[in-house]
Amino acid sequence: MMSNNPYIPMPVTITKIINEVDTNDIKTFRLTFQNKEDEQKFKYLPGQFAELSIFGKGESPIGIASSPTEPGYVEFTVQKAGVIVPGLVTAALHDLEEGAEIGMRGPLGKSWPIEFLEKKNIVVVGGGFAFTTLRSLINYMLHKDNRKRFGEITVVYGARNPGLLLYKNELAAWEKRDDIKTNITVDKGNESWKGREGFVPNVCKEVAPSPKNTVAVICGPPIMIKFTLPVFYDLKFAKENILTSLEMRMKCGIGKCGRCNVGFKYVCSDGPVFSMAELEELPRDF
Amino acid sequence: MEFEPKILGIACNWCTYTGADLAGTTRLKYPQNLRVVRVMCSSRINPSFIFRAFQLGADGVLVGGCHPGDCHYNTGNLYARRRLAVTKKILDFAGLEPSRFRVEWISASEGNKFAEVVKEFTEHVQILGPQTKFKIAGVS
Amino acid sequence: MTNFKQIEENLKKEAKKLLEAGSVAVVLAYTKGADEKHPQPFAAKKADDVANIIFNEYCNHNLARYIVRYAPGTKIAVAVKAADSRAVVVLIQEEKIKRENLILLGIPVSGMKNQKTGEIIDEKTTGGLTNPVVYDVLLGEEIHTGKPVSPYTVLEQYEKMDKDARFAFWKAQFDKCIRCYACRKACPMCYCDPCFIDQTKPRWADKSPQSHGNLMYHLTRFQHLAGRCIDCGECTRACPVDIPLYLFHKKVAKDCEEMFKQAAGMKIEDKLVMVDFRVEDSDKILE
């Protein structure tokens, strides 16, 4: 009976740590499973998250940044949190080195609705650190087995400055491909920055994707969301076709502990992915 | 085996800690039961430190500060005096022997006094025996 | 004995006057809860609300608790009994509120009752006082019962106990704690955000309701209220498992009064004893 216990984490090993940004506070952790059966059970899709667990510190829900098309490991991009509230788990994670063992529970939550996205054009809009599950989605769609299932893919991704862009190698690789249109922007560039400067909402306005058979997937800091949504409404995107991922304080991740309850939904088990149409049905309490 | 009490010392950087140093450099002998934590001033001591120390297994807590009037920050120890006096009363009313907690003013030149106080306090706690009331079960 | 009906009338009259004139944004008073015997603190904001105000022998809640909830600068009228007025004094001393933003409607009381048991609890809730220590308007006659009662007589039996018995007593009491934090939320002096017990770095004590965490929570709270507790007994009244917290608070208050020659919340000009010192404080207090 205890083997089905949803509160017990499975052991995983950190096999690779990538320092993503200049400020050293965002790192990508590659985790590999210690038990084969855990790996087989861990079937996920882009947009889902998992609880990373460090004994003595606690658990922290983190979006999965790798794509299920990359077998053998799972990746999480974690920001060292806690300017205002001390983030115990993320701080402890950042102190760990390759080879360390931690725990993981998941996959949890609902993914980006892959079936709904099929045969449609996809506009992926991301800002700053909130790009992780979007990266998972893009890599999933770009995989050679999957690419033909989706229409045109357009990416708009922005960060405050070039040093804060995540996954720089992959961004460069995407820019070289012709089956994905990549628009990378920074709020303010530096001497070496040759790319675009400008805020994400403005870039979206410039790119002006057609709403026809198109879904927008938006993830970013609240301020970016606030100004990006009107752009898409102006472009006549239907509310059902704008997707986002909600954030709320979580503990159990399986819809039991009541913490992430918003209206009749639990963000952890009914979300975190919601369409704007679904969000409008919820009380404004998040 | 004789009971060897665990004693936490919290010493102010400017007086008592330096006094302890002096005791060391002048080769004065005092019991090794004391483990010292240095703080910048006795008024930095949060009374919860003392409760926590007893919970985590201290048999006695010794706080050392500058003599009143000699505080490096002028008045720190005068605040501390009032604060820690209350802490002592709380420990007493909660049922812990208040003499397990002692505040002493020891200046930087009083290496002798430091050694004396530690010796005397250790002996006192030894007589009182192990502190079990506040100690969390399972803490060794 | 207080003439409760009379006070209720006066309270309504004053509240109405103040709200109609717009001299305050809110009048903190009481209204009926499920019934008259279960009154509820009440914030009257319009002249129409005044009709709902009541005052009776069960109106024990310390209304000073609600003052810090309003934005700084809000003009507030508060119905204050003896204990409430002392809490207001401490809040003024701690600069949580300015005297000029307050209108204090003083209520002299004697004969207040416990809502659950019906027992008279004057000594428990007013620190031995019957009249508010500060007020702008007094809603009744000052009450002078003659011999002032010492708020500390209840302590005698506990002070006499030997240490081990006292520890056993408190351990049994604290073990009952379910950590609902009603005590700190009911306390007019507990306004920290975050409270030390909610901090994660450092984590002062466990969040789970076990002996050691409970002990740490309560002892630290006693220390934090030293020289500030005005003996209103709200912590004890709020406690769902009946931990007699007021005893400990009283003891600390008594010690503070003996050591520093000043009771909490009596005069606005006083400085709180824990943020003050005297060079001539004796080292004897540490013995």
Place this chain on the structure above:
Amino acid sequence: MAASVLKKVVIEKINEVAAVLMQKGTLIAPVKEEAGANFREIKDPKDIYLDYYNSILSPKMVFFPQMEDFVKYQLAKPKADAKIVEMNLKPAFLFGVRPCDVKSFEILDKHFYASGIIDTYWKARRDNTTIIGYAFDLDKPVDSADFYNTLGIGAADPEGSDIFIVKKDKELLLKGITKKGEALLGELSMLEKADAKDEKYFTDYVKKGKEKKTRFMKVDDKAVAKKYEDIFENNEYWTKMSDACLSCGVCTFVCPTCYCFDICDETIFGKGTRRRIWDACMFTDFTLETSGHNPRTKVSQRLRQKVCHKYSFSVRKYDVISCVGCGRCTRSCPVNIDIYSMVEEATKL
């Protein structure tokens, strides 16, 4: 129901029943404590306190204890040594639960058991426990805080219990309601067979229980849920309701249908436990995110979450109002906030 087993026992002999149940497993029954009765594990049959009205803390703590240990660990490098805490799965007997509280287990079943991922702890405890319900004493007045009638519960409703007890003068009549309960009654040899008079007394008692009046208003699940959705942003109402609220956790901790919990690691000198403990939506830091964002900073928002969760969200998600009208929150509230009055006022809006 007529064919089921009815037994009886004189009240003094309840000790013997208790002794047998304690041998079979864990017996949990009301015990008199300083502040009132509470459900505790019985070590001495004499502690059972049947003359109680209702417990202060709800019996949900039997299935969902305030503290549940998940994992015990010893921190070390490179890896912590962790052991899953196994549950003590002796059969348990929960004795003397009032009908309204029995109903609360069904509501929590929907959350922990019958939807989404199964909470293994709740399920294991539920499966292992025989519930012995106990009718309210119809000769005694109802507490003014109670309003279980409003939620369609009677003072002597046997549904949901495995065995249901009613008091008849100096005797207790015990009726097997489920197979599990009937089997247990069969094993208790000290029980006497009840006669036809007793049968009639039992049936009448249940009927009379329906007529025992608590506070009552007509509440339609769907309508009240919709009402609260409509007034969700009615700040005037929520501010008025929460003006007195202290935002402490008493109401949620004593509530039989509140289930929010926190998972925390508690470590001392490298040795620790990961456990879940009750948490309350009334606490300031309940929704405080690490980013510093807190969607519910005001007391009114937190109270709104509590009330709407019970009377609106739960109806939409689980098709039931998650309140049983036991009146505990009203009785324990330090400032006498009454959820019944709140709902009453809302329906008038």
